Amino acid sequence: MQKLVVIGAGMASGRVLEHLFETAPDAYDVTLFNAEPRGNYNRLMLSPVLSGEKSYAEIVTHDDDWYSANGVTCRFGEAVVKIDRDRKVVVGQNGEVPYDKLVIGTGSAPFIIPLPGKDLPEVITYRDLDDTNAMIEAAARPGSRAVVIGGGLLGLEAAAGLRMRGMEVTVLHLMGHLMERQLDEAAGYLLKKDLEDRGITVLTRASTKAILGDGKVEAVLLEDETVLEADLVVMAVGIRPETRLAKDAALAVGRGVEVNAQMQTSDPDVLALGECVEFNGQLFGLVAPLYDQAKVVASTLLAEPAAFVTKELSTKLKVTGCDLFSAGDFAEAEDREDIVFRDPARGVYKRLVLKEDRLIGAVMYGDTADGSWFFGLIKDGTDVSEMRDTLIFGPAYQGGAAVDPLSAVAALPADAEICGCNGVCKGQIVTAIEGGATDLGMIRATTKASASCGTCTGLVEQVLAVTLGDDFVLPAAQSVCGCTDLTHEDVRRLIKSQALKSQPAVWQELGWSTPNGCHVCRPAINFYLLADWPLEYQDDPQSRFVNERNHANIQKDGTYSVMPRMFGGITTAAELRAIADAADKYNVPTVKVTGGQRIDLLGVKKEDLPGIWYDLNAAGMVSGHAYSKGLRTVKTCVGTDHCRFGTQDSTGLGIKLEKLLWGSWTPHKVKLAVSGCPRNCAEATCKDVGIICVDSGYQVGVGGAAGMDLKETERLCDVPTEEEALEVTAAFVQIYRENAKYLDRPYKWLAKVGLDWVKAQVVDDLENRRALAARFELSQTVYRKDPWAPLAAKAESFAPLADLTLEAAE
């Protein structure tokens, strides 16, 4: 009988032995080494053991009786010291064993981030039963806190298990969404929400700086200086093949132990399989290919022909109640087409990725019933053109069903606020409908919903449609874009009432029909989110128009214009010199004084932008935002300082207004002017906000226009002091930011909601005015920053055309 030595009693090598004993029980005398003091158990089920949903006894694959019945000599708890290929022996801690054939199944080792504090005793990885038991023990201490570093499969399973054990758990994930290798952003959002519903805190884009503690773990420090208290740190950031023995034995090792299709290493008598191997440049972490490898190893050992081939893989997360499925390739690319289905009420997201009439990827969350069918289509490369229209509904639904356009509103809970003005919730509207209200007028009369600014009208009508069914005919409304049936106003309202604070939250909860929106809706949604959640939401530059992305206006010849801010139209000789120097240095062909009282440098090459910004920054100037949907300029006249007609310090107020408002994002551009007297030299009566100074104070007008439409401002209010003028203006800009449809200038928005409603909010209700101004200021703590500064860079190779100093001297 030949001698077979197996190193590692994992799932893959265990499956080899099963095949071997089934096919040729007398072929080999087997010795099995395992560094763990136990035999083969189902490691994939460690997570349910951690959570308490399985016992260790249940996940044992091979017990002592099995090894004994099959005549396996078990050397458990004994590490292998080396493989001596010349003598064909394996040297264990307790002595050596000769082999004719050797199987290496050493698996993988967890990757440890080289952080300060990584060696503290409560920093553990998650690979085996001992790790699991260590976590269980740590969780037994009441009120203990765990930080899990890594939001991949293992990290999340550890987090869910520890939470079930009663710990306060925080997951830190470096990337923008969880399980980014297996899930797209939309599914990652749903998973995060699901975990947060379990009381787990999930921090994405979280980079760990150090693990703190004196002799024991006390806290985790993040790069942004956040400190998270912790009693246990689980590091689950990845694995690497365990190749030390193979490397020491001079076998060919790349990232893993290199094997051929017969699972032979560079030594044909030494085979390897599992997480320690590399085949055709590929590593393996999921169980399906490991079992395929096991069959091949058994065949090779019995000199039977067999070859390992890699296959498509699918992913499963073992957290009870989290249903997700992912397979294939779902990266975005131009030659691919997406089919998306969302059901916000059930938390369902399904996305299929097609390329050339074939399914190449599938991501599903909440409804995974058809996962294996889609997986089959991917593996087989089936032509799906015939069933494309109904493909997303799965094999049982090839008759087809339309996505319900009302699903987002149907999914709203009864306490979702529909009318923000009057604080009316969906439940109250439904009660009114059940009480006999059958149209918008009756709803307004009974609940006051949609009776003030009216921007929630679309939502109220949708609640009527959802509740009354066919008895209510929904008026046609202009949706944001083809990705949704909701209007801008609906979306704005729902972002607020449902506290949607990220783009994936909007796409999912409002039932978007595309994975990530489109070029039409993304800028709008990006603005709505940053306006409503300035602290929580991070501006997404990819969701901006090109000029906003580049912080400069692109001109028809492909060059850019650069316009520094001149607060209130006031500049200095030094600033003018710096502008002139910049114009010279970068060969700016056109220097233009604008109608907004500043200087535009036109014809700047894209590659010169960081340099010119750097030079202007150095002279104390910031971006003038001449390219943005935000505050542009505050035009002023000279006011009381110089003008004999001036009634107030209009220039001073203009500067204060611009310093207050600059950097803010708004639904469309916002221009202001302050005139020092009714002669109106600053042309304030055609601005979005125009202030006319008079002897008694300040006349604040809003909603002017002087572009495609020409419109005079309407008087919002008269205020006696400069402070009130500033506060009213900030409040007006904020209420416009919070309510207007993206790309509506104030005059267009005012035509929809009515000046009276705005007056009631901004003028009559002093408390509300202050709250609006305070919210504006809160937002400005984030956005009153020069966007040029982080991108500016000193030009490297500037050589003056001539040395003017020298010439002068000569």
Place this chain on the structure above:
Amino acid sequence: MDTLMDPAVRTFVEVMEIWVPEGDRLVPGGGHYGSRSAFAEASRKTSFARGEGLPGKAWAEERPIVLKTFEGSYFQRTEAAAEAGLTSAVAIPVFAGRTLKAVLVVLCSDDADRFGAIEVWAENAGTLTLDDGYYGAARQFEEISQRTTFKRGQGLPGSVWSSKTPILMRDLGQGYGFMRSESAGRVGLNTGLGLPVPTPDGTIYALTLLTASGTPIARRFEIWDARAAKVGAPGKAVLTDGICDRTGPLWDFETDRMVAAWQGPVGRALGSGLPVIDTGAGAAGYASVVALPIHRGGELAHIVAWYC
């Protein structure tokens, strides 16, 4: 004969019965009464209006109810229960959306050495607190439970709440796995089944059955997932977890075990949406099986089955 090979055990629950709505009353829908034929007979002749008796009260109040004293209460079969030695009961209404499908009632006897727990946890200001529970002789465990609260995702009740699914936990008393483990271990509570009890107004209730090997609530537990989102179409269910005193783990890592509508007691619960009690062939060699359907959003979502 498996049944004969098992040592005789005294079960924690003595009687299980189902009440189904018929018009404006609840009428008997089957049950397991064991040797308590007089109580069975009394029950067969009874029906309850909404708000009447224990089943009617669970219907009217739309929540699970624990009743630990019959004498002087709204319980209507007090005399027959006393004769049968039954002292406590738990009524679990089964709602599909706003529709009452049935009320399952389990009745127990007091006994100085009968340990177990049937608990109702209710959400209160963001945490789960014990609404009420029947613990048999496990008095200290009862006291600890009354002082315990669970946040979302924590422990068996908190996990049932956050995952909206039934959960089967092992080794409750093994020093970990369960927030009240020390006390649970002392009285031999080793397995816990937790399940959500949906109600029309959306109030969160989690029911837990904690079983001790000496006086088991059940000797075999199964959890079946019947959601179309999991199995693709109504009328099918997949076994997601299960454990049996005799055959060990029922789950299979590699092969799904499916049941179709009307196949056995679980299949009957799947087909009808009603709880099923079977004392015959469907009980897999045990004396009885209860298959309890759990609906979510009007759809049949899960079935839990326990055999004793």
